[in-house]
Amino acid sequence: KLVKEFYMNLRIVSSPHEEFALSSTVKGQRIFLDARILASILHIPHSGLYIFEYKKWPEVEGFHPNHILSILYPNDPNIHPNMALCTNKLSVDHRLLHHLIVHQLLPTGGGYAKLSWMQAFLMWCIISKVEFCYPLLMLHTMVRAFTQKKSVLPFGSILTKIFRHLEIRLEGEIGTKLKKEDTYNKSTLNRMGWKKQG
Template identity: 25%
Template sequence: MFGKNKKRKSQKAAASSSEWEEFNPKLFQTKDQSENYEEKRMHNRRVAPGRPLTTDAYSHFENYGFLGPFIEQEWLKVISLNVPYYPKLVQYFYNNIVYERNANGSIHAFKSYVNGVAMRISKNVLAQVLEAPNEGKRINSYDAWNETHFTRAKQIQTVCGLDEEEDAQGRNRPSGNHLTVQARVLHHMLSYNILPKGGHRETVTYFDMELLTNLLLSEKVNLPYLIFNHMLTAAESSNMNLPYGMILTMLFEHFNVNLSEEVGLRISRQEFYTVSSLKKMGFELRNGEYVRVNNGHGGDDDDDDDEGDEGARDEPMGEAQSSTPPITLQRVWERMDGMYEYMGQMSTQMTGMHDYMGQMTAQMSTMQVTVNEMRDEWRSFSGRYMHPTTSDHHHASTTNEENVDEREGGDE
């Protein structure tokens, strides 16, 4: 028995030694990061690079008002970014994130480690790299759920183009096909570049509605805050697509990460937004304006959506473009990625609902205590100053009779 235990210990030690030998200080700062990379299967996580516009599409989108909100927000660099991206480095970036917290526990910055270079990411750093000011409303899913900035009716009125806020009362959360043309195009571009999704681009979350409402009403939104928080969400998730492939290239260059020996990918021509993308979304130019002609479940730029989001047709730089369509299994995986991400969003919303219900329960408990106190005070007041009760009448009558008996007996 002793010999077997000794043998097991030696095997375990050998395994640990082997694992430690696999630790690469160029890729990880700690052994925990190396083990986390395997446990979370980061090498299988797909990267969402972003989706820019072609030169023709840029002019066309601008002429028909689709870029106006992005211009007002100073977000043009993000939606126009067209640089190589590096999937393996993106995976290491998210795997190696370590939080920096304030005294109250909130995360104000985080550190990561890529190709032997330590990076400290804050909202100010993102603002510098993205050329977008670190100012404006700090929107998050909790505020969107709790209608912190706009009521639900106001959100629906704005994104659906209703005349009055009252017209939106009682309506359910809309889908992409219920949005105005401008709101639908903005939502589609947001789902690739600002809050990347793995699919289900026809789904409009409460967070989406909050963001769209601010953009359409020209309310300044803090882009570095949005991207910072979405990065943290991706790092915490075990299945979410890894966002901002091309933005991270800009960050790597900002911190002088050596990219010369890395294999960079570029999105293919078909993955850009083009003038024809509007038609694929279900819109048609009539009498100088775009109108919806799609009444079904399309309108989602489906060809680009299925094949473009996670780099299914990404090509190494310098290689000829392949005309071979993605295999069916690839499409299945993309849809599953989208479902996982959607479930994560629903989980976040449910957490918000749980917190909200907890607040409501606490308020109801406080109200109950107040009602009980008011009831006790009323009873005390009525007993002292209002008409006597039946028992009080009986007590008074008995006392009077006793007094009469005493007086009569004394006279005798």
């Protein structure tokens, strides 16, 4: 219930020339979040690339879409950056990485058969060991979920941690248990086609 309230009251409060920031109200208490504050609450870094794109390929020095496409689709010489990308042609390792991105890093709900340009970019960052500002991506994912007609409300567990950090009273709230698909185990890997070697 509090997660829904957070998203119902969510607003972008930064101007285009300021660091990206959000505000919401839960149980009458104002919540202000930017990448630094979120990183501090979660005890994670807020360094790395400050970028978030969904309508075009991210423009970052050292990155070219053809490079990640050649890694993800090595047997498809016809693949190019303007194509719609599908996950069914990814290797098992890359499908697992994509699964982690769409379920854990940037959960958006919906189908997972398509690979967005931002998801492909994050795969490049992870494969190439290029640091990106995860708290900033989380904030943008929250806004994207809020503005989409059909979307999950992401980061429920993280929002609960934020509420606790800000001492928002949780008495009387009903917790939600993790679903089977929110955990990774041997059966998850088997469903994705991973086979144990040796």
